[in-house]
Amino acid sequence: MKVRYFVLSPDAGINPEELVFRIMESGFQGIVKETCFGAIVEGEDEEVDKLAEGLREEYYYLFSKERGYPVGDKRICRAQRGGGARTGFYQIEYESEFLPFISEALKDLKFEKVRSPKKVIVHPINSLILSDLIERIGHKPLTMMSEIGKLVRDPEIDAPPRNITTEDVIRGLKYGSIEMPSGIRGRLGVWDELIEEAEAGLIANYEYAFGCAGCTHNDVLIYLIKAKKIPYVWLNLPKTPEEAKEFVGKIYEFLSTLG
Amino acid sequence: MVKVALISCGAEYSGVYHEIEKAIEMVGGEVVIPETDLQDVKEVDEEFGIVVKGGDLKLMMARAKSVAEDRCDADAVFVATCFRCAEGALVRNAVRKYLQDARIPVVAYSFTERSKAGNFLLRMEALVNIVRRKHLLARTKHEGLTVGVDSGSTTTKAVVMRDNEIIGTAWRPTVDIIETADKVLEEALKMAGVKLSEVEVIGTSGYGRFLIGEHLKAGIIQDEITVGAKGATFLAGKQKGDATILDIGGMDNKAITAHDSLPDSFTLGGICAGSSGRFLETTARRLGVDIAEFGEMATRGDYRKIRMNSYCIVFGMQDLTTALAGGAKAEDVAAAACRSVIDQIVEQQLQEITLREPIIEVGGTSLLKGLVKAVREALGMEVIVPKYSQFAVATGMAFVASGAREEKVYEVSSRVA
Numbered sequence: 185m186k187v188r189y190f191v192l193s194p195d196a197g198i199n200p201e202e203l204v205f206r207i208m209e210s211g212f213q214g215i216v217k218e219t220c221f222g223a224i225v226e227g228e229d230e231e232v233d234k235l236a237e238g239l240r241e242e243y244y245y246l247f248s249k250e251r252g253y254p255v256g257d258k259r260i261c262r263a264q265r266g267g268g269a270r271t272g273f274y275q276i277e278y279e280s281e282f283l284p285f286i287s288e289a290l291k292d293l294k295f296e297k298v299r300s301p302k303k304v305i306v307h308p309i310n311s312l313i314l315s316d317l318i319e320r321i322g323h324k325p326l327t328m329m330s331e332i333g334k335l336v337r338d339p340e341i342d343a344p345p346r347n348i349t350t351e352d353v354i355r356g357l358k359y360g361s362i363e364m365p366s367g368i369r370g371r372l373g374v375w376d377e378l379i380e381e382a383e384a385g386l387i388a389n390y391e392y393a394f395g396c397a398g399c400t401h402n403d404v405l406i407y408l409i410k411a412k413k414i415p416y417v418w419l420n421l422p423k424t425p426e427e428a429k430e431f432v433g434k435i436y437e438f439l440s441t442l443g
Numbered sequence: 444m445v446k447v448a449l450i451s452c453g454a455e456y457s458g459v460y461h462e463i464e465k466a467i468e469m470v471g472g473e474v475v476i477p478e479t480d481l482q483d484v485k486e487v488d489e490e491f492g493i494v495v496k497g498g499d500l501k502l503m504m505a506r507a508k509s510v511a512e513d514r515c516d517a518d519a520v521f522v523a524t525c526f527r528c529a530e531g532a533l534v535r536n537a538v539r540k541y542l543q544d545a546r547i548p549v550v551a552y553s554f555t556e557r558s559k560a561g562n563f564l565l566r567m568e569a570l571v572n573i574v575r576r577k578h579l580l581a582r583t584k585h586e587g588l589t590v591g592v593d594s595g596s597t598t599t600k601a602v603v604m605r606d607n608e609i610i611g612t613a614w615r616p617t618v619d620i621i622e623t624a625d626k627v628l629e630e631a632l633k634m635a636g637v638k639l640s641e642v643e644v645i646g647t648s649g650y651g652r653f654l655i656g657e658h659l660k661a662g663i664i665q666d667e668i669t670v671g672a673k674g675a676t677f678l679a680g681k682q683k684g685d686a687t688i689l690d691i692g693g694m695d696n697k698a699i700t701a702h703d704s705l706p707d708s709f710t711l712g713g714i715c716a717g718s719s720g721r722f723l724e725t726t727a728r729r730l731g732v733d734i735a736e737f738g739e740m741a742t743r744g745d746y747r748k749i750r751m752n753s754y755c756i757v758f759g760m761q762d763l764t765t766a767l768a769g770g771a772k773a774e775d776v777a778a779a780a781c782r783s784v785i786d787q788i789v790e791q792q793l794q795e796i797t798l799r800e801p802i803i804e805v806g807g808t809s810l811l812k813g814l815v816k817a818v819r820e821a822l823g824m825e826v827i828v829p830k831y832s833q834f835a836v837a838t839g840m841a842f843v844a845s846g847a848r849e850e851k852v853y854e855v856s857s858r859v860a
Binding site: 262265266267268269270271274275277278342343344345346348349350352353354363364365366367368369370371374392393394395396397398399400401402403 | 449452453454455456457458459460461464474475476477478479480481484485495496497498499500501502506509515524525526527528530531554555556557
C-alpha cells in the first residue's frame, strides 16, 4: 500500500477539485481525498506510482511525494487530534511558495529517464521538491515519509502519532552520544536505514523545514551524506525564475550522471 | 474539560508525545494543537527576538502566539522540548515567559526519551487544577471545620482549621503511609479538641494523597503545588498581589508564582538529592548535629570559605568532608551546604519561572535559618517565612477543603488514582 501527496503549484491552471476529477477519470482504483493544496491518494504501490508518473507528464505544475500515513489516519487527523495542523503541513506550505518558479523551469526542460536508477537521499529529508525531481528522472528518492510509512503501518507499535519509540532513539546513538537531544537521535534512528542505502545525495538550503526535518540539529544529515563519500550536489533554493532554471538544470545534470 | 495546548518540539521524535498526551488525558484534560500559519512562523524571529534554525522551534513560538492572541481555544499550556538542546531551552523559556505575560497558566518541561506519563502527571494535575479549581483557590476566607493532610515523601502533616484559624497541627516522619496519616490526623484533632465526626471535609495532598484520600474518605484530593501556593499565601498574609512560593522538599523542590494566591506558573525540580533537604540531613549527620541545630549553625558560618566543586550529594559530601579534614569550621561547612542547595535550584530550576517578590519559603526546610539566609543572599530578594510554614500544604488543603463542603470535587483526582 502506498500513499502520495499531489501538490499543485499555486499558479496552476487547475484547482484541487479538478485534479481529483482528473484522477477519478483516469480509472484510479484507490482512495482519493481532495485537500487545500491538491490531493492525497492511497492504493496499490504500482498503481499509485503509475498515477504519479502519468499526472506529472500531463501537468508540469503538479508535484508529488510519498506520505507515511494512510488517508484519514486518526493519529494525524485535525478533528481527532487537537485541531491544529501537524508540522508536516507547514513543510508543504513553505515548499509551495517555490513551485511556480520550479514548474516554469520544468515546462520546457528536456531530459531522458535514467536507465540504471540509483537511491538518492535528500536534505531536507521530507522535501517535496527534491523527491519529486528525483522521481521525474527515474531515480528513487530516499525520504523520511517512506520510513514513517513503515512505522505507522506496523500494528505492533502503539506510540502515536509517529510510532517512534525509545528503541529508535537509542538506535540514533550510533551517530552521536547521549549529549545529543533525543529528538534528533530519534530522527537519526529512523534515518539510519536511508543513510545506509544512499548512493547519492541532493542537499538544498531551506530557510524553513518542519516535522521530520524540523529539528534545529537537522543539518547533521549533510555531514553524514558527506562522510559517506557518495556523490552529492549542494544547492540554494531558487528565489527568481532564473535561479529556478539554474537549480533544476544543476539537479538534472547531476542526476543524469548517476545512472 | 480543561483544554491544554501542547506546544513542543522533538516530542514526536523522542517517543514521548503519547506519554504527554496520556498524562493530560489522565487528569481530565483535552489536548489542543494551536492553529497557526506559515506567515506567523515567518514573523516569530522579530516577535520573540530569538532566531533559531529549527522550523519546529519557530512553530512553537507561532503556536504560543496563537494561544496568547486567543486564536486558539486553550485554558493552559504545556511547553516541552528535548533535554540537552540549547536552542530548545532558549525557545522553551521565551515561550513560557511570553505566555505568562499573557496571564495564561503554563508549565515548561524538558524531556528525554525515557520520560513517561508519570513524570508529567503531577505537573499536569496542577496545571488542570489551576483552571478547573480556580474558584476554590480564589476563596480568601476559610469557613467551617476542615482538615488537610499532606502525605509527603519525608514527613506527613495534618492541619485542623475552623473558620479561618488553625486550631490543630501535627507531623511525623512518613513511615507506613496510611498508619502515619492516621496518627497525625489523630494528634492534630486532639490538639484542636475536636472529634473526627465533627469534621465537615477532609482534604488530602502530597505524594500519598490518593492512598490516604481513599482511606480517610477525603472529600477532596488535590496536588501539593496548587494547595501549597494557597497555604503559603494564606499563612504569609499575601493572598492579594504577587508572590513566589519556594518549597525545598525532601525529594523535590517546588517554585510557584502566584497572583492573588492563584498559581500562574510553577516549576518542579527533578529528583536530585543534592538540591533537596536530603543533602542538608546528610551534612548534619556528618557534622554530628541534629537538623535544627544544623540550621542555626549555618547562620554563623561563611560559605565562601569552603570550596565546592559539585552539587551532587555524593561528590558534594566529598568536598565537605575534605574541607573538614583540612580544618574547616563546622559552621562554614553547614553554610556551604545550604548555599549549595539554593545555588543548584537557581542554576537548574528557577529559570523556568519569573520570580516575583515576596518569596514565601515554606516546607520543613524553611525552619532551617541557615538555608533561609542562603536563599535571601542568593536571590537578593525579600524572603518571608510565615508561622506554620512547615504546614503550608496541609494548611492549603484544609483551606481549599472549605470550598469542597458545598460541592463534590473528587472527579479529576479519582481519574488520576
